[in-house]
Amino acid sequence: MSNTETKTAMTRDANWIAVEDYRFPGGWTDSATGGGNSADKEARARALCRELEAGKILFFPKLPYEFPSDEREFLLSREWNELRLHKNVSYRPGDDVMRGFSGDHGTGTHLHHIVRNYSAHVVKFLRDFLRPYAGKWKLDFASFRPFEEEGRDLSLHKRNDLLHVDAFRLRPTRGGRILRVFTNLHATKPRVWYAIGDFGYVAEKYAADAGVSRFAAKNSALRRSVSRWAAGLGLARLSRTPYDRFMLRFHDYLKENDDFQRNSPKVRLEFPPGATWMVFTDGVAHAAMSGQFAMEQTLLIPPEALVAPESAPYRILEGIAAARLC
Numbered sequence: 001m002s003n004t005e006t007k008t009a010m011t012r013d014a015n016w017i018a019v020e021d022y023r024f025p026g027g028w029t030d031s032a033t034g035g036g037n038s039a040d041k042e043a044r045a046r047a048l049c050r051e052l053e054a055g056k057i058l059f060f061p062k063l064p065y066e067f068p069s070d071e072r073e074f075l076l077s078r079e080w081n082e083l084r085l086h087k088n089v090s091y092r093p094g095d096d097v098m099r100g101f102s103g104d105h106g107t108g109t110h111l112h113h114i115v116r117n118y119s120a121h122v123v124k125f126l127r128d129f130l131r132p133y134a135g136k137w138k139l140d141f142a143s144f145r146p147f148e149e150e151g152r153d154l155s156l157h158k159r160n161d162l163l164h165v166d167a168f169r170l171r172p173t174r175g176g177r178i179l180r181v182f183t184n185l186h187a188t189k190p191r192v193w194y195a196i197g198d199f200g201y202v203a204e205k206y207a208a209d210a211g212v213s214r215f216a217a218k219n220s221a222l223r224r225s226v227s228r229w230a231a232g233l234g235l236a237r238l239s240r241t242p243y244d245r246f247m248l249r250f251h252d253y254l255k256e257n258d259d260f261q262r263n264s265p266k267v268r269l270e271f272p273p274g275a276t277w278m279v280f281t282d283g284v285a286h287a288a289m290s291g292q293f294a295m296e297q298t299l300l301i302p303p304e305a306l307v308a309p310e311s312a313p314y315r316i317l318e319g320i321a322a323a324r325l326c
């Protein structure tokens with residue numbers, strides 16, 4: 001591929017930051033915090049939140065949270081062909097519901113137990129590691145992704161191997177951000193991504209053509225109050241802001257756009273076995289090219305919890321449209 005640089009886990013580069021001062025067990029090391037007092041931890045966490053919001057990927061070569069080895073081995077011990085009707089297994093921590101599994105009861109119960117534990121352990125880690133967001137986020141779904149990404153037979157808009165930014169049809173963020181934490185569980189194979197960390201570049205180049213001004217033009221004081229009222233009542237569709245509607249369109253537009261897919265200055269990233277990484281996937285365009293057996297937890301960070309709101313996609317798009325989107 002042209003215009004593509006290759007980066008591996010061993011390099012520090014402009015796209016990811018290897019976090020070397022936080023581990024499991026133990027958390028922040030003294031070198032991170034100059035002795036470990038909580039104000040220093042807060043400052044270090046805040047600096048990393050700022051990097052994340054600006055489009056960096058935070059990378060941990062080893063698991064930064066608890067994941068019992070027998071549970072990992074169980075996930076890797078089979079091909080999960082009974083799940084092939086679904087894109088992934090999803091887990092909703094809020095109501096403890098697992099979806100996308102259609103095998104035997106015993107296996108389903110065990111899998112449910114594992115994804116529940118996984119989700120709880122990741123959240124416990126994030127409460128410490130991303131403390132500026134703790135208590136302010138909306139805990140979203142977790143997923144188990146057992147299938148090889150290379151060569152998956154999915155419809156164009158569902159394909160993971162085309163560069164895109166994330167947007168959720170039934171979980172509008174209303175200007176908030178989509179944070180995702182991934183772990184490559186595979187024993188030997190890396191998970192390979194292409195990524196573009198600079199949302200400003202992608203938006204400057206493509207948002208006008210994708211119709212951002214049209215979406216902004218549908219914003220009015222009346223629509224904004226209806227959307228706020230619907231959000232208060234939990235009516236997802238009606239609570240969508242023009243920003244949410246545009247991001248759904250932008251997700252599809254980018255996947256459909258051959259010029260963007262071929263010619264954008266993307267970076268190739270290899271996440272080795274056992275690695276964990278976190279990224280705001282509404283801002284960092286990404287494509288999963290290959291890899292099998294990943295876990296993922298999503299959190300929605302509301303606008304008021306952001307430490308660098310000027311980096312938020314809604315703010316960048318509002319600048320381009322010269323109008324409000326939220």
Ligand SMILES: [Fe+2]
Nearest residue numbers: 165166281286
């Ligand atoms: Fe995605």
